[in-house]
Structure formats: C-alpha cells, structure tokens
Amino acid sequence: MRRAMAGAEVGDDVYGEDPTVRALEERVAALLGHEAALFTPTGSMANVLGVRLLVPPGAELLCDALAHVVRAELGAHAALSGVTTRTWSSPRGLLDAAALERVGALLAPDAGPYQVSTAAVAVEDTHNFGGGTVQPLESLRRLRAVTAAAGVAVHLDGARLWNAAAATGADLADLGRCADTVSVSLSKGLGAPVGSLLVAGAERVARARVERKRLGGGMRQVGILAAAGLHALEHHLERLADDHARARRLALACAEALPGCVDPALVETNIVVLAVPDAPALAARAQDGGVAVSVLGPRTARLVTHLDVDDDAVASAVDVLAPLLREQAHPAS
Known part of the structure; x- marks a missing residue:
C-alpha cells in the first residue's frame, strides 16, 4: 500500500x-x-x-x-x-x-x-x-x-x-x-x-x-x-471474513471468562461489544498487557479486529483479557 x-x-x-x-x-x-x-x-x-x-x-x-x-x-x-x-x-x-x-x-x-x-x-x-x-x-x-x-x-x-x-x-x-x-x-x-x-x-x-x-x-x-x-x-475486501472469524473467537473467549458479557451468536462482523462491571478498569489493565480496548461507557467496552490483528494477536488478546474478565466476574472482597 x-x-x-x-x-x-x-x-x-x-x-x-x-x-x-x-x-x-x-x-x-x-x-x-x-x-x-x-x-x-x-x-x-x-x-x-x-x-x-x-x-x-x-x-x-x-x-x-x-x-x-x-x-x-x-x-x-x-x-x-x-x-x-x-x-x-x-x-x-x-x-x-x-x-x-x-x-x-x-x-x-x-x-x-x-x-x-x-x-x-x-x-x-x-x-x-x-x-x-x-x-x-x-x-x-x-x-x-x-x-x-x-x-x-x-x-x-x-x-x-x-x-x-x-x-x-x-x-x-x-x-x-x-x-x-x-x-x-x-x-x-x-x-x-x-x-x-x-x-x-x-x-x-x-x-x-x-x-x-x-x-x-x-x-x-x-x-x-x-x-x-x-x-x-x-486486495483487502475478501480478507474481511478473516476479521469476522477472529472477532467471533474473541467473543467466545470473553463469554467463557465472563458469562453474559457478550452473546457470540450476535457477533456478525468485526466488532465485539462487552457489557462489564467496570469498563475503564478493564481497559486500563488490558493496556498494561498490550491490548487496546475502547471504553464506550462505564460498563461498556469494545473490541475490534482489523487488518493488523492476526491469529497470534487474537490469542495474545485472549490471554490478557480472560483473567481480567474473570476478576470482574468475581471481584475480591
């Protein structure tokens, strides 16, 4: 390009x-x-x-x-x-x-x-x-x-x-x-x-x-x-399907870590919107792990797959996000 x-x-x-x-x-x-x-x-x-x-x-x-x-x-x-x-x-x-x-x-x-x-x-x-x-x-x-x-x-x-x-x-x-x-x-x-x-x-x-x-x-x-x-x-129209498949993998992993945060069946394209207890905290902790997460509201976060996110990047994102989501599901008393 x-x-x-x-x-x-x-x-x-x-x-x-x-x-x-x-x-x-x-x-x-x-x-x-x-x-x-x-x-x-x-x-x-x-x-x-x-x-x-x-x-x-x-x-x-x-x-x-x-x-x-x-x-x-x-x-x-x-x-x-x-x-x-x-x-x-x-x-x-x-x-x-x-x-x-x-x-x-x-x-x-x-x-x-x-x-x-x-x-x-x-x-x-x-x-x-x-x-x-x-x-x-x-x-x-x-x-x-x-x-x-x-x-x-x-x-x-x-x-x-x-x-x-x-x-x-x-x-x-x-x-x-x-x-x-x-x-x-x-x-x-x-x-x-x-x-x-x-x-x-x-x-x-x-x-x-x-x-x-x-x-x-x-x-x-x-x-x-x-x-x-x-x-x-x-060169990039046909490869959009790869983004969609990777977004669904992200959604499945997030839903497993924090049940109810997203319905993977509703992830049709390359955007995954998460309903979480504390979106700013999730984004801050994820950033420390090298994963950028958008904050759309106090309890709403967004993940987007794109040209620069390959399979390895999705796996790395899951490694970072899954434990953070599990923590939000079961916060320490």
Missing part, C-alpha cells in the same frame, strides 16, 4: 485534476450502483455532506438512538447544517420490523407551520455501537419503499458497508441503491490510513464538492491517499 501511495500519479483535486482520486471515485461509485462519488478526509465529513444534501436547515433527520450521526459526530449536523434529529430505539440498532414500524410512525414529511418536517432517514450498516450489526438487505429495501412513498430521502452511513457485504454475500450495488446518499470508509476494515467517500447522483456530488470546500475539506495532491484506497479495494 505504501508503494502504491509513493508511486501515485497526482494533480490538484480541488480543480478535479487528480487522476488517482478520480479513478477511486469512479470505482467506488460503480461498486455502489451510483453515478458519482466524492473523496473526503473523514467519514464524519462524508456523513455531514450526505445529510446536508438531503435535509435543509430547520428540517429533521430521523435515525436510531445509537446512530453514529447523533452519538459520535459532535452535533455537527445541527451546528454546521441546521439539521434537527429525532430518534427511534431498536436492539443493537437493528432495522427490524418493529423499527421499520417506528420509522413509519415518525415520518412527518409535511408537518405544516407548527412542527418540524422530516426530510430524510439515516441508517447505519454495519452498526458501530450496536456491535457490528448487519442490516438485512430486505430491511433496507423496505425502508426505501416506506420513505419513498412519503417523499423522504435516505442516507446510508456505510462506514463499514464492506463488512456487511462480506458477512452476508449481498452485492454492494444492491446495498448502495437503497439510499440517496451513501458514505463509505477506507480507513477501517480496508486498512487505508485516511479517507472516506460520499456516493450519490452526479448532481448531488457536484453540490457536495462545493460544500466540501466550504467545510475545509478541499485538498490538493490527495492522490497519494486515494492510491491507498484503490490498493485496499483491490
């Missing part, structure tokens, strides 16, 4: 003159079944742009209560775009039949002069805080049908959409066509150092290019980063 970056042909991307960026954008747009794509430095910016294209200031975006767009983007959609949000709740962020029913009940596309009107719905696939939950393709299609009937758009936060496709065998284009705008990340499971893309129709992407510059995301010879993305798409 670094050799590909060093040898990348570059130009000025603000003027649309970087051939490597253009090649990446065309590749990703085609993969996801849309007309065009736009390279962005971060997934959060891709989400801000995607939502901004669909939701005018003062209108609302609907999403689930665990969604990244409302939990982990620092209120950007409100602060930068004047977008309000309403949420629904569903187990693990899953877009199941009950969630679809809640969405239908919340839709208010023309709320009149007294209430906020719904302009778009956002759905996340895979779902980060839900534990790598995969949204069934049929559910995404049903959401598309429900919203289209109401004249409401859909944004798909597909930062880990590659993992969803790898886990289910679903075609990326089928997933992408379920939304008006789609964000995808290159820097998570695919292992590129930087970058995401926003995918949509050509007219929307042209507007997004202007808004990207307004947000400070216009970059120059960014082909050195786009080359990493192209390399990742060529």
Whole structure:
C-alpha cells in the first residue's frame, strides 16, 4: 500500500485534476450502483455532506438512538447544517420490523407551520455501537419503499458497508441503491490510513464538492491517499471474513471468562461489544498487557479486529483479557 501511495500519479483535486482520486471515485461509485462519488478526509465529513444534501436547515433527520450521526459526530449536523434529529430505539440498532414500524410512525414529511418536517432517514450498516450489526438487505429495501412513498430521502452511513457485504454475500450495488446518499470508509476494515467517500447522483456530488470546500475539506495532491484506497479495494475486501472469524473467537473467549458479557451468536462482523462491571478498569489493565480496548461507557467496552490483528494477536488478546474478565466476574472482597 505504501508503494502504491509513493508511486501515485497526482494533480490538484480541488480543480478535479487528480487522476488517482478520480479513478477511486469512479470505482467506488460503480461498486455502489451510483453515478458519482466524492473523496473526503473523514467519514464524519462524508456523513455531514450526505445529510446536508438531503435535509435543509430547520428540517429533521430521523435515525436510531445509537446512530453514529447523533452519538459520535459532535452535533455537527445541527451546528454546521441546521439539521434537527429525532430518534427511534431498536436492539443493537437493528432495522427490524418493529423499527421499520417506528420509522413509519415518525415520518412527518409535511408537518405544516407548527412542527418540524422530516426530510430524510439515516441508517447505519454495519452498526458501530450496536456491535457490528448487519442490516438485512430486505430491511433496507423496505425502508426505501416506506420513505419513498412519503417523499423522504435516505442516507446510508456505510462506514463499514464492506463488512456487511462480506458477512452476508449481498452485492454492494444492491446495498448502495437503497439510499440517496451513501458514505463509505477506507480507513477501517480496508486498512487505508485516511479517507472516506460520499456516493450519490452526479448532481448531488457536484453540490457536495462545493460544500466540501466550504467545510475545509478541499485538498490538493490527495492522490497519494486515494492510491491507498484503490490498493485496499483491490486486495483487502475478501480478507474481511478473516476479521469476522477472529472477532467471533474473541467473543467466545470473553463469554467463557465472563458469562453474559457478550452473546457470540450476535457477533456478525468485526466488532465485539462487552457489557462489564467496570469498563475503564478493564481497559486500563488490558493496556498494561498490550491490548487496546475502547471504553464506550462505564460498563461498556469494545473490541475490534482489523487488518493488523492476526491469529497470534487474537490469542495474545485472549490471554490478557480472560483473567481480567474473570476478576470482574468475581471481584475480591
């Protein structure tokens, strides 16, 4: 990947003159079944742009209560775009039949002069805080049908959409066509150092290019980063299944050490969310043993497998984590 970056042909991307960026954008747009794509430095910016294209200031975006767009983007959609949000709740962020029913009940596309009107719905696939939950393709299609009937758009936060496709065998284009705008990340499971893309129709992407510059995301010879993305798409898509298998091994070991902390049967992709008595203490002790653990809350920890975690690393992580989890299961009096 670094050799590909060093040898990348570059130009000025603000003027649309970087051939490597253009090649990446065309590749990703085609993969996801849309007309065009736009390279962005971060997934959060891709989400801000995607939502901004669909939701005018003062209108609302609907999403689930665990969604990244409302939990982990620092209120950007409100602060930068004047977008309000309403949420629904569903187990693990899953877009199941009950969630679809809640969405239908919340839709208010023309709320009149007294209430906020719904302009778009956002759905996340895979779902980060839900534990790598995969949204069934049929559910995404049903959401598309429900919203289209109401004249409401859909944004798909597909930062880990590659993992969803790898886990289910679903075609990326089928997933992408379920939304008006789609964000995808290159820097998570695919292992590129930087970058995401926003995918949509050509007219929307042209507007997004202007808004990207307004947000400070216009970059120059960014082909050195786009080359990493192209390399990742060529070499790292199929190996995502290895991450999923390793995550399940981690989940099984954790569940054995601390029964009830995770249900291994629900670990579909590369994320393992643990319910523990003291997440900060677990993370601190694990760090001492060379294992990085994310703290999502006082009693919630997260483990993620990725390109740099091989079988030996999983075994080492289990050696460190299992006794710590057993200690939390049976704390010293």
